[in-house]
Amino acid sequence: MTTQPAEHTQFLTRIAEALERLVPPAPATTDWLAHPAYVWTGSAARSVAQLDAPALPLLRGIDTQKDRVVTNVERLAAGHAAHDMLLWGSRGMGKSALLRAAIRSADTAHPGRIALVQVAQEALSGVTDLFAALGKVDRSFLVFIDDLGFEEGDGAGPRILRSWLEGGVEARPANVRLAVTSNRRAIVGRSMSEQDDPINARDAVDEKLALADRFGLSIGFHNCDQDSYLAIIGGYAGEFGLEWEPSDALEWSRRRGARSGRVAWQYVNELAGRAGKTI
Numbered sequence: 001m002t003t004q005p006a007e008h009t010q011f012l013t014r015i016a017e018a019l020e021r022l023v024p025p026a027p028a029t030t031d032w033l034a035h036p037a038y039v040w041t042g043s044a045a046r047s048v049a050q051l052d053a054p055a056l057p058l059l060r061g062i063d064t065q066k067d068r069v070v071t072n073v074e075r076l077a078a079g080h081a082a083h084d085m086l087l088w089g090s091r092g093m094g095k096s097a098l099l100r101a102a103i104r105s106a107d108t109a110h111p112g113r114i115a116l117v118q119v120a121q122e123a124l125s126g127v128t129d130l131f132a133a134l135g136k137v138d139r140s141f142l143v144f145i146d147d148l149g150f151e152e153g154d155g156a157g158p159r160i161l162r163s164w165l166e167g168g169v170e171a172r173p174a175n176v177r178l179a180v181t182s183n184r185r186a187i188v189g190r191s192m193s194e195q196d197d198p199i200n201a202r203d204a205v206d207e208k209l210a211l212a213d214r215f216g217l218s219i220g221f222h223n224c225d226q227d228s229y230l231a232i233i234g235g236y237a238g239e240f241g242l243e244w245e246p247s248d249a250l251e252w253s254r255r256r257g258a259r260s261g262r263v264a265w266q267y268v269n270e271l272a273g274r275a276g277k278t279i
Contacts, residue, residue, distance in 0.1 A: 032137040036107055037100075037116040040130050040143075042123035051107075051116060053100035060235045061228030061261065062094055065219050070102045072217060076140045076177055077106035077114035083216025084165055084178040088185040092262030093221040095181040096146050103142060114140045121148060124160060131164075135173030143172065145180045150187060158187070158211050165214040178215075185212050185220065224259045226250070232264040240279050242271040 030038070030045040037048035059066055069085065076082035087095040103116045117134070119127055127143070134141050150158055161180075164172050172178060180187070212218050224232075230246055237244050244267075252267045253259045272279045 040119045042126035051104050053104045056101050058235050060232045069098050073102040073106045077110040082177050085217040086215040087181045087219050089221035090223050092260030094261040099179050116142050118144045131172050134176050141176045142179050148180050148182045229259040236268040
């Protein structure tokens with residue numbers, strides 16, 4: 001039986017439509033001027049309409065660190081010379097919260113002139129493409145890698161990071177700075193053999209710290225003492241109108257086995273729950 005022309009055309013149309021459904025849509029173009037923050041997935045960016053960050057006055061017990069980070073981020077937002085930053089040290093002491101708060105503060109002072117771009121460690125291989133995109137935008141960006149740590153024997157990761165910081169062909173453009181948080185100043189772990197070797201231990205430590213030294217600012221965050229822990233809680237409790245007792249707050253930290261800004265915030269959340277409030 002001979003296919004009629006109209007039927008033949010419809011048949012070809014259905015084939016074309018089926019093939020189009022099999023082809024993934026082209027990725028949406030990112031508007032790098034529209035939002036205060038983005039998340040880089042390794043090949044594309046997801047926009048964040050509102051940056052969640054505490055107010056700077058609520059970040060207590062880290063005054064020196066706060067001054068240095070806020071000043072540097074303000075310079076970047078203003079288009080001035082600014083440093084790459086390594087924030088290292090104790091868990092839960094507000095490293096990532098401080099970076100978000102500093103960006104929000106700088107955006108208030110310089111509306112639309114700066115944005116945060118968070119990159120997960122598994123997406124590091126695509127950061128060169130991210131730099132290429134950001135370098136074409138008339139805006140400053142802080143590329144944020146949270147909780148970075150390379151395992152012993154991982155030579156590729158440190159080399160990539162070193163190339164970004166040293167001005168090589170893959171270096172970040174002039175309107176971009178890196179901010180990395182890590183629990184270790186050296187970023188790279190140390191093996192037991194290096195720690196025990198009386199001849200090579202110093203050289204091993206120097207080599208690993210050389211990566212940290214490539215950041216213009218290397219800022220340590222240390223364990224929270226009792227007074228700082230209580231001051232953090234007092235600041236939050238005053239902000240949210242919560243009643244509390246120092247003895248109860250200290251008991252909370254003992255049960256958690258730690259004192260930190262994170263534990264303090266968890267206690268404040270507990271206070272709000274007891275009071276039937278949302279914070």
